[in-house]
Amino acid sequence: MDSQMKRGILEMCILYQFLSGDYYGYDIMVKMKTFFPDVKDSTFYVILRRLNAEGYTDIYYGNESNGPQRKYYKITEKGQKYLDNSLENWRQLKNIVQELGIH
């Protein structure tokens, strides 16, 4: 798959995961890995890093009772709007492709 397209899709998928709750970096990488086994963790990390730099996610640190310190990511209002826009574009694209007879 084209790397730009893949990046865009992964970005949307990661942001979508945050709708169901906050995740720490490793956790979201493991979750995404089950759906995208060929993608390296570094790619997920780079996307997380950019989403945060763009202000689509916020971070906070949490301490687990028996584990290491964790850096949690949560979606921001700006991220929510960006996700809505991405999902809208994705649905439109999917419809066009389906209308062309590609399934």
Place this chain on the structure above:
Amino acid sequence: MNISKKEKYLEQVRNHMLFHYSHRDISSTLEDLNLYFESGTADGRTEEELCDEFGDPQQFVCEISQDKAPSRASFYLSVAYAIGCCILFALSLHVVQDPSQLLCCIATAAIPVFLWYSFGGCSLLQLRNDTAKAHKAELLYFILASALVIVEQVFIVLIHYNFHSMAEGQHRGVLTIYWLSWAGTALSAFVSLAAAYKVYKGYYLSWGSVSCSIGAICSSLLCIFLLLHMEKPIPFSIHMACILPFAISVVLSAVFYLILRRKGRQPWIHR
């Protein structure tokens, strides 16, 4: 002492990031990687597995670079320096009518070229993703800039010793070139201040830029000092001594570079 797989991996990432990223960026990335390893090992995975899962360190740094939007400000600054260099060169050509002075003009243009390298050229290189290529290109720029500054110094000496045998009409042109050198030195001082500020803010700079800028400033200042006393005869040895600060800075940079490379470290200045 055995270095763990994780430590080796973090060190490799750090080395690949050194030239391109700020101190803050590098620290934050290493902290994230550290958390990744801690979470992974708490999840029952080995450091080897996690390194493999994260991928090649150089590829990872390249991925970050590709993801980062190139700094337009840096790019425009580089272009501005290059244009400034051309204007100064054109000005030098305009003020000197005698074709025999052409080489002097080219030599005078060495200072802005060196400045462009020091500040703008490095910024341009930052837009490149391949660190190995950027490293080679930086060395090439450095050698070229060093050669140009040495040529400039040699021509300043030649001008000085031929000044009195030149026609009266040529004096004004030659002196203008010297004043352009003054402007170049002032700019060079500004570049060094900017470089110092960047280091203070945690950015990593090339060893060549900083040490050679300082050497070039000292050499130019000495030459200008002598030019102000041009009416008096100056011994050749003293004039040649003007080149010493720059020559010493180049040698020191080369030694510094070789020592760091031998130790397997990246030869960039960092705090």
